Amino acid sequence: MSEKTRDGMGRPDVTAFPDPDTHTISYVVADPATGAAAIVDSVLDIDYAAGRLSYRSADAVIAFVEERGLGVEWLIETHVHADHLSAAPYIQARVGGRIGIGEKITIVQDTFGKVFNEGTEFARDGSQFDRLFQDGDRYGIGGIEAVALSTPGHTPACMTHVIGDAAFVGDTLFMPDAGTARADFPGGDARALYRSARRILALPAETRLFMCHDYGTSTRGMAWETTVAEERARNIHVGDGIDEQTFVDKRTARDATLDMPRLILPSLQVNMKAGRLPEADTSGKRFLKVPIDGL
Numbered sequence: 001m002s003e004k005t006r007d008g009m010g011r012p013d014v015t016a017f018p019d020p021d022t023h024t025i026s027y028v029v030a031d032p033a034t035g036a037a038a039i040v041d042s043v044l045d046i047d048y049a050a051g052r053l054s055y056r057s058a059d060a061v062i063a064f065v066e067e068r069g070l071g072v073e074w075l076i077e078t079h080v081h082a083d084h085l086s087a088a089p090y091i092q093a094r095v096g097g098r099i100g101i102g103e104k105i106t107i108v109q110d111t112f113g114k115v116f117n118e119g120t121e122f123a124r125d126g127s128q129f130d131r132l133f134q135d136g137d138r139y140g141i142g143g144i145e146a147v148a149l150s151t152p153g154h155t156p157a158c159m160t161h162v163i164g165d166a167a168f169v170g171d172t173l174f175m176p177d178a179g180t181a182r183a184d185f186p187g188g189d190a191r192a193l194y195r196s197a198r199r200i201l202a203l204p205a206e207t208r209l210f211m212c213h214d215y216g217t218s219t220r221g222m223a224w225e226t227t228v229a230e231e232r233a234r235n236i237h238v239g240d241g242i243d244e245q246t247f248v249d250k251r252t253a254r255d256a257t258l259d260m261p262r263l264i265l266p267s268l269q270v271n272m273k274a275g276r277l278p279e280a281d282t283s284g285k286r287f288l289k290v291p292i293d294g295l
């Protein structure tokens with residue numbers, strides 16, 4: 001990429017909203033020249049034990065957008081999250097924007113439509129979303145160029161959104177000292193994850209990278225921003241010099257030790273429908289399912 005093109009892409013203002021409950025980081029990405037904005041990976045709070053939703057995280061994002069007078073154009077989901085519910089429909093109803101996800105959502109809907117025995121009324125064509133991004137699709141946020149890159153592996157529908165000089169990597173990369181996300185959910189693929197991570201690391205070295213998750217370590221709190229150069233130099237799973245087979249072996253061995261995320265069952269059921277909650281049944285209440293034999 002030439003310097004000229006890179007300069008032309010622009011530098012968005014990125015504001016992070018870390019959620020300590022689910023270790024998710026949501027973002028408001030704004031074009032400082034026009035006030036156009038995207039919201040990436042929003043969070044709907046749930047007390048799962050009580051079956052109770054709340055809107056503290058989403059309301060904080062909405063308040064920020066309104067205080068700054070931003071015009072929300074996009075509500076981006078980097079993927080179907082398994083550890084938190086999306087607040088995209090709640091936010092969309094208040095500040096607008098189009099909800100977008102990768103076109104491979106259809107594979108995720110097919111897989112988990114079966115797992116949760118969804119009826120024929122559950123369309124598995126991605127039509128619950130306003131936009132299905134294909135690999136290489138270009139769009140804009142005000143005057144800032146953005147491109148969606150298919151980065152499967154953690155899930156088949158994972159995408160990285162490069163918005164100006166900032167890339168929102170979802171769970172394809174973690175901070176350098178944490179490596180990568182797991183690749184063992186249905187549809188996950190460690191080999192694809194390695195190739196996707198290396199695709200991100202082929203972006204210009206100074207590209208700002210923003211994580212979707214961080215769990216902190218014994219020596220630091222939550223962190224979420226790094227660069228391509230930092231990841232290439234120090235990522236413990238996919239940094240320069242680590243080959244695909246070494247990664248696949250390490251990732252597969254580690255995944256075999258991991259428990260399912262606490263909120264995976266409610267998260268998948270809601271997020272595969274673009275964050276829409278189940279319809280009320282004849283009692284007027286809404287219910288989520290728990291498959292007794294698991295995923």
Ligand SMILES: [Fe+2]
Pocket residue numbers: 079080081082083154171181
């Ligand atoms: Fe994820």
